[in-house]
Amino acid sequence: MTELAPILAWAVPGLPLAAAVALQATRTPSQADRLNLVTAVATATLALALSAIVLARGGSAPLRGDLYLLDGATGVFVGLIAVIGLCSALLSPAYLRTAGRAWFSAGRSRHWYYAALYGFWGVLLAVPIASNLGLAWLLIEATSATSALLIAFTGARHALEAGWKYLVLTTLGLSVSLLGIVVLAAGLSGEGHEGLGALDWHALEQSASGLPAQATLVAFVLILAGLATKIGWAPVHNWLPDAHSEAPAPISALLSGALLPTVALVAWRVKATLDSAVGGGTAGALFIAFGLVSLVVAIPFLWRSLPWKRLLAYSSLEHMGVIALGIGFGTPLAIAGVVIHVTAHGLAKALGFYAALPLLRSDPHAARQAPQDVLATSRPTAVAMGVSLMALGGLPPFPLFVSELLILLGGISAGETAVASVAALALALGFLGLLHALLEGVIGSPAHRHRTRHRSERPLSALTAAVGAGLLALTVAGLLLPSSAFVETLARGTL
Amino acid sequence: MSSALITAVLVVGMGVIVVRRRSVAVALVAAQSLLLGIGSLTLASERSDEFLVASIVLLTKAIVLPLLLLVLMHRTREPRLVAAAAPALVRLACAGAVALAGAALVPPLGLGDAQAEGSAVALVLVGIAVVGARRPAFFQLLGLLVAENGVSLLAVSVPGGLSYVIELGALLDLALVVTVAAAFTQRIHLELGTGDTELLRGLRD
Numbered sequence: 170m171t172e173l174a175p176i177l178a179w180a181v182p183g184l185p186l187a188a189a190v191a192l193q194a195t196r197t198p199s200q201a202d203r204l205n206l207v208t209a210v211a212t213a214t215l216a217l218a219l220s221a222i223v224l225a226r227g228g229s230a231p232l233r234g235d236l237y238l239l240d241g242a243t244g245v246f247v248g249l250i251a252v253i254g255l256c257s258a259l260l261s262p263a264y265l266r267t268a269g270r271a272w273f274s275a276g277r278s279r280h281w282y283y284a285a286l287y288g289f290w291g292v293l294l295a296v297p298i299a300s301n302l303g304l305a306w307l308l309i310e311a312t313s314a315t316s317a318l319l320i321a322f323t324g325a326r327h328a329l330e331a332g333w334k335y336l337v338l339t340t341l342g343l344s345v346s347l348l349g350i351v352v353l354a355a356g357l358s359g360e361g362h363e364g365l366g367a368l369d370w371h372a373l374e375q376s377a378s379g380l381p382a383q384a385t386l387v388a389f390v391l392i393l394a395g396l397a398t399k400i401g402w403a404p405v406h407n408w409l410p411d412a413h414s415e416a417p418a419p420i421s422a423l424l425s426g427a428l429l430p431t432v433a434l435v436a437w438r439v440k441a442t443l444d445s446a447v448g449g450g451t452a453g454a455l456f457i458a459f460g461l462v463s464l465v466v467a468i469p470f471l472w473r474s475l476p477w478k479r480l481l482a483y484s485s486l487e488h489m490g491v492i493a494l495g496i497g498f499g500t501p502l503a504i505a506g507v508v509i510h511v512t513a514h515g516l517a518k519a520l521g522f523y524a525a526l527p528l529l530r531s532d533p534h535a536a537r538q539a540p541q542d543v544l545a546t547s548r549p550t551a552v553a554m555g556v557s558l559m560a561l562g563g564l565p566p567f568p569l570f571v572s573e574l575l576i577l578l579g580g581i582s583a584g585e586t587a588v589a590s591v592a593a594l595a596l597a598l599g600f601l602g603l604l605h606a607l608l609e610g611v612i613g614s615p616a617h618r619h620r621t622r623h624r625s626e627r628p629l630s631a632l633t634a635a636v637g638a639g640l641l642a643l644t645v646a647g648l649l650l651p652s653s654a655f656v657e658t659l660a661r662g663t664l
Numbered sequence: 665m666s667s668a669l670i671t672a673v674l675v676v677g678m679g680v681i682v683v684r685r686r687s688v689a690v691a692l693v694a695a696q697s698l699l700l701g702i703g704s705l706t707l708a709s710e711r712s713d714e715f716l717v718a719s720i721v722l723l724t725k726a727i728v729l730p731l732l733l734l735v736l737m738h739r740t741r742e743p744r745l746v747a748a749a750a751p752a753l754v755r756l757a758c759a760g761a762v763a764l765a766g767a768a769l770v771p772p773l774g775l776g777d778a779q780a781e782g783s784a785v786a787l788v789l790v791g792i793a794v795v796g797a798r799r800p801a802f803f804q805l806l807g808l809l810v811a812e813n814g815v816s817l818l819a820v821s822v823p824g825g826l827s828y829v830i831e832l833g834a835l836l837d838l839a840l841v842v843t844v845a846a847a848f849t850q851r852i853h854l855e856l857g858t859g860d861t862e863l864l865r866g867l868r869d
Contacts, residue, residue: 272851303826307833314837314844321848326855330864333848337804340841341792344811347834348788351815352773355822359774365827384774411867470869479869 170222171232177219178237178298181247185212185254185291192283201279202262208287209258216251216294220244228654231371238300238370241655245508246297246434249515250427254290256632257419260523261286263628264417267530272324282322282417289315289423296431302392302442303368305435306343306350309399312428313339320416320424331415335408339399346395353388353443356380370438374662377446385446392439393455399432401489402459403466410470413482413522414536418529421478422522425485426515430492433511437496441662456497457588463490464595471602474539477528477554480606481521484561487599488514488569494592495576501660502651503579508659509647510572513560513640517569520636521557524550527626539606542613549626553633554611560640562603563596568640571647665703665820667779673699673817674763674783677790677810681759682752684745686802690733693809697725700813704820717828721816721835729809729842736846737802740853746800746860759793773818780821787814801849801859808845812838 188208195201223232223244231240261282271278292311299305313336321332350368357367360379366372377385394405401409413421440452467487471480488510495507527550528535528543544551560567573596580589650656676696683689701722708714748755766789767782775781791811795804815834819826853859 303830304833307830307837310834310837311840314840317844317848321851324851324855326864327866329848329852329855330867333801333852333861333864336841336845336848337795337808340808340845341795341811344788344791344808344815347815348784348818350830351818351822351826354826355773355775355818358822358824363824363827365829368827368830381774383771387771387773410869415867473869475869 171226174219174222174232174239175234175237177215177222178234178239181212181216181219182291182295182298184208184215185287185294188212189284189287189291192287193280195280198265198279201283205258205261205283209255212290212294213251213255216247216254220248220251224248224655228658233300233371236300236304237298239298241659242434242437243297245512246431247294249512250290250294250297250431253422253426253515253519254294256519256523257423258286258290260419260526260628261417264419264526268323268417272318272322282319285315285318285322286420289319293423293427293431297434300371301365301369302350302353302373302435302439303365305438306347309396309432309435310340310343313343313399316420316424316428319420320412322417322420323415328415331408331411335412338405338408342395342398342405344395345398346392349388349391349393349395352384352391353380356384356388370442373442377443380446382446382448385443386451389439389443389447389452390455393436393459396432396436396439397459400429400436401486402493403463403486403490406463406466406486409486410479410482413485414476414478418478418522418525421481421525422519425481425522426519429485429489430511430515433489433492433496440496444662453497453499456493457585460490460493460497461588461591463487463493464592464599468595468598468602471599472605474609476537477535477540477610478522478525480539481518481557481561484599484603485518488518488561491573491576491592491596494588495579498576498579498583498585499660500579500583501656502582503576504660505647505651505653505656506572506575506579508650508656509568509643510576513568513572513643516636516639516643517557517560517567520553520633521561523629523632524553524557527629528554540610543611545613547626549630549633551611553629555607556633556637556640558603558607558611562600562607564600566641566644568643568647571644575647575651665707665780665817669699669703670779670783670817673813674787674790677787677813678756678759678763680803680806680810681755681790681794681797684752686737686800687734689803689806690730690737693733693806693813694726694730696810696813697730698722700816700820701726707820708825713828714825717831721831724835724839725809725813725816729839732842732846733802733805736849740802740850740859742800742858746858749797749799749862755793755797758797759790762789762793763787775818775821775823777821780817784814784818784821787811787817790814799860799862801852801861804861805842805845805849808841809838
């Protein structure tokens with residue numbers, strides 16, 4: 170099966186990108202919906218096949234080509250993006266049926282939505298496959314344009330504000346990142362490494378120790394600071410709550426569950442390749458600083474009565490902080506935690522955003538105020554929101570409990586006991602904030618319950634069951650992963 | 665690149681934070697891209713493939729994108745002058761201070777050309793300052809281009825240059841972002857009757 174991997178590495182991003190063009194040629198909304206269904210299933214099948222092939226290799230050396238790198242992290246991220254992309258694509262027709270006004274004319278809005286969705290999904294799938302820092306940057310920049318259009322899809326004033334802020338801030342951030350890449354390229358050129366191949370992850374890792382320390386440190390800081398704006402790490406996270414709350418729910422799921430951690434993967438790879446040049450734990454310290462600041466900034470917002478999608482957005486800030494801590498600690502325990510955390514956060518967060526579809530349909534005011542007594546009006550929506558909140562809060566037996574524990578233990582084993590203690594306190598406070606939202610907003614008062622069940626909520630119930638089962642499977646994986654060769658290879662950072 | 669050319673690129677960039685008329689700002693950004701293009705073509709004159717890439721970049725950034733911006737300008741006429749966030753001299757002084765501080769604080773970047781290094785960092789900071797200090801969406805879009813030109817200034821100064829794939833890919837990304845940002849500017853104008861982003865401040869916690 171390994172011989173199929175290079176073909177799949179091209180087909181996985183290629184198919185959705187081709188579909189983005191083909192969807193423009195469909196004549197009716199139902200034709201577009203049918204092509205969406207077929208393409209989504211085909212893309213996810215190919216991506217999951219690639220993920221399975223790569224993950225089945227365990228801790229073996231990565232498969233490398235001129236433009237692709239298939240290592241364990243590729244397997245995890247491609248699988249995650251495939252699952253969230255599939256769910257988002259399949260739920261999009263339900264969103265579009267009730268979306269109301271759109272930026273584009275009524276006749277073409279669905280075509281543009283799908284074109285942007287598949288453009289975004291295809292480019293996002295290519296990021297973990299890219300073998301090269303320069304290519305990864307180009308792909309991340311390309312996600313800005315496609316996803317900004319999706320964020321502002323309704324064309325309403327708030328959506329335009331969120332989309333514009335996202336486009337401008339992330340583009341500026343990525344300009345800073347490119348400045349860092351140019352500085353790095355200059356250093357490599359001085360050592361006789363030129364052209365695109367010099368920025369190949371593997372080549373970069375090999376040549377890093379010979380690079381000038383000071384210039385490489387500047388390059389690393391610029392690259393990381395720029396990527397941080399796209400990951401949504403505090404203090405450069407201003408676009409994140411607005412974009413997540415104003416985007417269509419299926420897009421919010423992709424942004425939070427897939428885009429943010431995928432850009433974090435690129436930051437992780439930059440750390441893995443340049444660690445020896447930057448030296449002395451400096452790279453790890455920067456990740457830890459971003460992680461702690463993100464956690465501390467997010468917590469007060471998790472305690473406030475916020476609209477559902479804004480609450481989930483601040484939860485993303487918290488969890489990106491946890492991932493930054495895990496990468497910064499860098500021990501095998503912490504890396505095992507990061508792998509589980511990325512996957513479980515993606516699934517739980519996506520479920521939370523999907524639950525916003527029926528929530529906002531039955532109560533449009535929930536877009537601007539905290540939900541109230543959801544259980545009283547819809548049990549499936551309340552269950553989905555509850556599962557999402559309990560998982561995101563890190564309640565056992567959900568896998569985020571295991572992953573956070575692994576990351577904290579990884580921090581202690583790295584000698585960062587004080588950081589781990591502060592992080593543990595912040596996570597406990599975050600848990601209490603989400604528990605408050607669960608009790609007050611989702612469960613509410615028993616006196617108000619008069620349940621109704623709509624046919625349209627059956628898919629959400631099925632999705633909740635599937636995600637719940639997936640999360641429990643991840644808990645088991647989280648218990649087995651720390652001692653595996655897979656994690657040892659990832660922690661060594663061999664690319 | 666010559667010292668005079670680098671200074672000219674920086675001065676023209678500073679102009680974008682001051683000027684009132686959008687057409688003048690577009691002309692400044694086009695002139696800045698043209699100067700960078702000339703510098704790049706001079707360096708690449710002995711190698712045909714590098715010359716070709718530099719020519720494509722020059723054509724796109726100094727001609728195609730400014731033309732797109734002029735079309736956008738005509739489609740989004742402001743009914744009245746958008747009030748400035750601060751007087752022009754204050755904006756200029758602040759941007760100048762930020763640029764000087766940035767250029768002074770950044771250590772040697774290893775290119776062996778301290779003026780190009782300092783000017784590139786300063787120009788990126790000026791671009792960020794344009795986005796922060798100018799209220800119209802149109803000017804914020806120009807700020808993105810000024811920042812990108814700062815990166816280009818550094819890229820031109822790298823011995824051996826950047827990979828063509830990255831140069832052309834970055835150009836394609838820039839064109840994509842400018843096109844989407846132009847669509848946003850037009851839509852914001854349609855929705856609000858003006859391009860004043862000060863009116864887009866409804867999302868707060």
